[in-house]
Amino acid sequence: MILVFDVGNTNIVVGAYDGKKLLDVWRMSTNPPRTSDEYGIIVINLFEKSGFDYKKVDAVVVSSVVPNIMYSLEHMIRKYFEVEPLVVGPGVKTGINIKYDNPKEVGADRIVNAVAALEIYKRPLVIVDFGTATTFCAVGEKGEYYGGAIAPGIKISSDALFEKAAKLPRIELVKPSSVICKNTVNSMQAGIIYGYVGLVDYIVGKMKDEMIKLGESEPYVVATGGLAKLIAPESSTIKEVNPILTLEGLRIIYEKNR
Incomplete structure (x- = not known):
C-alpha cells in the first residue's frame, strides 16, 4: 500500500493507494504544533475507521508547502510506518523541466500537479x-x-x-x-x-x-x-x-x- 500526503497551508490531504487504485482520501487540518505521535494517532485512527491495516503501508510520499511541519510528519512516518518517506523536492525524479528563474521557489504541490496532469492529459x-x-x-x-x-x-x-x-x-x-x-x-x-x-x-x-x-x-x-x-x-x-x-x-x- 502507498500512502501519500499533500500538506497545504490549511489542510493535509491523505490518500491510500493499492497500486494505481485510490482506496480512500482523508483530510485533516494543518497544525504545526502537533507532535509526531499526535499525527500518528490521527492517521492510524483514519486507517482503522476505513477498515485498512496501516502495517501494510510499504511506501510514503509527501508534498509540502509548510516547512515547519515536516520534522514531526517525517518522524511520524518513520516511527509508525517504518519506512523512509519520499519527500518531493530537489533530487526527486519528476520529468518536469522547470523554467522558473529559481526552480527551488516553485511549490512542491505545483510540480506534483504538473506531473499528474501531463500523465493523464498528455x-x-x-x-x-x-x-x-x-x-x-x-x-x-x-x-x-x-x-x-x-x-x-x-x-x-x-x-x-x-x-x-x-x-x-x-x-x-x-x-x-x-x-x-x-x-x-x-x-x-x-x-x-x-x-x-x-x-x-x-x-x-x-x-x-x-x-x-x-x-x-x-x-x-x-x-x-x-x-x-x-x-x-x-x-x-x-x-x-x-x-x-x-x-x-x-x-x-x-x-x-x-
Missing part, C-alpha cells in the same frame, strides 16, 4: 489549484513548467472583507442566484464568487495566449483543490475538475522513483 495545460492561495500553472506538452501566477484564495478574500470592513459579516461561500442582490450577505457572495470567476477566466485567457506564442497548441484547462467545484461551473475557461490531481501526482512520482 497535452499543454493550464492548471488552476484552488487552495489557501489560488495558483495558475502553465505546462508545456513536453514537460516544460513555464511558470504561472498566484492569487489570494477565495477564503482569504472573504475573510479579509469581513476583517477589514466593520459592518460586513462573515459569510458562507455559496453561489447566489443573481449578481444584482438585495441583501448584504448575497451581495458579498456575488462579489466574491462571480468576481473570482472573472479573475480566473482573465488570467487563464492571458496565460493561454502566452503559451500559444511560446509555440504550444491551445492548452487544456484543469482545476483542482477544495473550492474548484464552486468556481468551475461558472467559468468559461475551466474544462475539467480533477479533485485528486495532487494525490495522483504523488503516486506517479513514487513510480518514477522506485
Whole structure:
C-alpha cells in the first residue's frame, strides 16, 4: 500500500493507494504544533475507521508547502510506518523541466500537479489549484513548467472583507442566484464568487495566449483543490475538475522513483 500526503497551508490531504487504485482520501487540518505521535494517532485512527491495516503501508510520499511541519510528519512516518518517506523536492525524479528563474521557489504541490496532469492529459495545460492561495500553472506538452501566477484564495478574500470592513459579516461561500442582490450577505457572495470567476477566466485567457506564442497548441484547462467545484461551473475557461490531481501526482512520482 502507498500512502501519500499533500500538506497545504490549511489542510493535509491523505490518500491510500493499492497500486494505481485510490482506496480512500482523508483530510485533516494543518497544525504545526502537533507532535509526531499526535499525527500518528490521527492517521492510524483514519486507517482503522476505513477498515485498512496501516502495517501494510510499504511506501510514503509527501508534498509540502509548510516547512515547519515536516520534522514531526517525517518522524511520524518513520516511527509508525517504518519506512523512509519520499519527500518531493530537489533530487526527486519528476520529468518536469522547470523554467522558473529559481526552480527551488516553485511549490512542491505545483510540480506534483504538473506531473499528474501531463500523465493523464498528455497535452499543454493550464492548471488552476484552488487552495489557501489560488495558483495558475502553465505546462508545456513536453514537460516544460513555464511558470504561472498566484492569487489570494477565495477564503482569504472573504475573510479579509469581513476583517477589514466593520459592518460586513462573515459569510458562507455559496453561489447566489443573481449578481444584482438585495441583501448584504448575497451581495458579498456575488462579489466574491462571480468576481473570482472573472479573475480566473482573465488570467487563464492571458496565460493561454502566452503559451500559444511560446509555440504550444491551445492548452487544456484543469482545476483542482477544495473550492474548484464552486468556481468551475461558472467559468468559461475551466474544462475539467480533477479533485485528486495532487494525490495522483504523488503516486506517479513514487513510480518514477522506485
